[in-house]
Structure formats: C-alpha cells, structure tokens
Amino acid sequence: MIDDPVLVFSVDVAMADAPREAQRLTEWLVASGWVTASLAPGPRAFATGTVTEKQGGSVEVIAEPTLNMEGADMESPLCPYCETQVDIFALTDEISDDTPYPVVRCEGCGRGVAYLDWPGTSHPIMSNLTLALDAWMIPSDDTTPSSLVSEIRAEMGGRWLQMWTHF
Ligand SMILES: [Zn+2]
Secondary structure, eight states: OOOSEEEEEESSOOGGGHHHHHHHHHHHHHHTTSBOTTSSBOHHHHHTTSSOTTTOOEEEEEOSOEEEOOBTTOOOOBOTTTOOBOOHHHHHTTOOSSOSSOEEEOTTTOOEEEGGGSOSSSSOEEESEEEEEETOOOOSOTTSTTSHHHHHHHHHOSOEEEEEOBO
C-alpha cells in the first residue's frame, strides 16, 4: 500500500506569482494527460504505471507557503564543505516567510551555507507552489526523461525538488 505523498515543489515561485503558476501547472497537467479536469489521475498516469488502477491516487496543487518535510526520523544534512552534520533546529529556526531560504552557519567550519546548498531533501524546505501526489509512484531517479518531475521542470522552468514523505 502506497499512501504517503510525493511532494514536488518549486523553490523559485514567489508568493505573488503562486496562484498564476499553480493555474499554469494545473492546465499543463490536464493538457498532457497526467491528470483529469477534476484532478484525478489521468490516462498518462495509468499508461506509465505511475498510478495503478487498483491503487488509484490523488493530486493536490497547493499555492501557499508550505514547509515541506519528509517526516519522522529526518537526518539533518552534512555541510557541503566539511561534512559536519548541522543541527536540524539550527536550520529550521532561521526560516521565516520573509526569509524562506536563510544562510545558516556551519558549526564545523564556520562557513555561511545557503539554505538550498545543504544537500538533499532530508531537512524541511519552504515552497509557495507544491504538488502533493498521494499514492503515485514517482521513481527517485528523476533524470528519467519520461518522468513527471522531469517534465514539470521542463515545462515550468526554475528549480523543482522532489521529496518522499513518511509520517
Ligand atoms: Zn562546514
């Protein structure tokens, strides 16, 4: 049973642009057959095996500030310079609506590291436009040309991250 959502979100959409970008994303998802007009999985989702007939699936387009989290037992990331593990709260305490991606100082080497330069998605990451895919099978190898995530990146532009959640 796969019921944990996959989150696919932009880190480049400003809040002021989120409703318009959400509409553009939704229209493209429908036009390309990934979802139906009622936001149920579309023919392309079934044809690619991303959603199964037995499992079903749902889609939610969220155009508001969202703190995306993997869930329980998150491991905070290692400094990209010295591999010291940052305290997860040192990261999250710096986040605000005005500063969604703060510079966080590494306790190991003292460098200020931009929020999105902390590797991986094991730490919470803010977004203003998020696609929550419940019971969809999105391969973690998102370099596969046919994958939904790759197509969203190509269609929408900017940086899109993918996160599995498991609460
Ligand atoms: Zn460091």
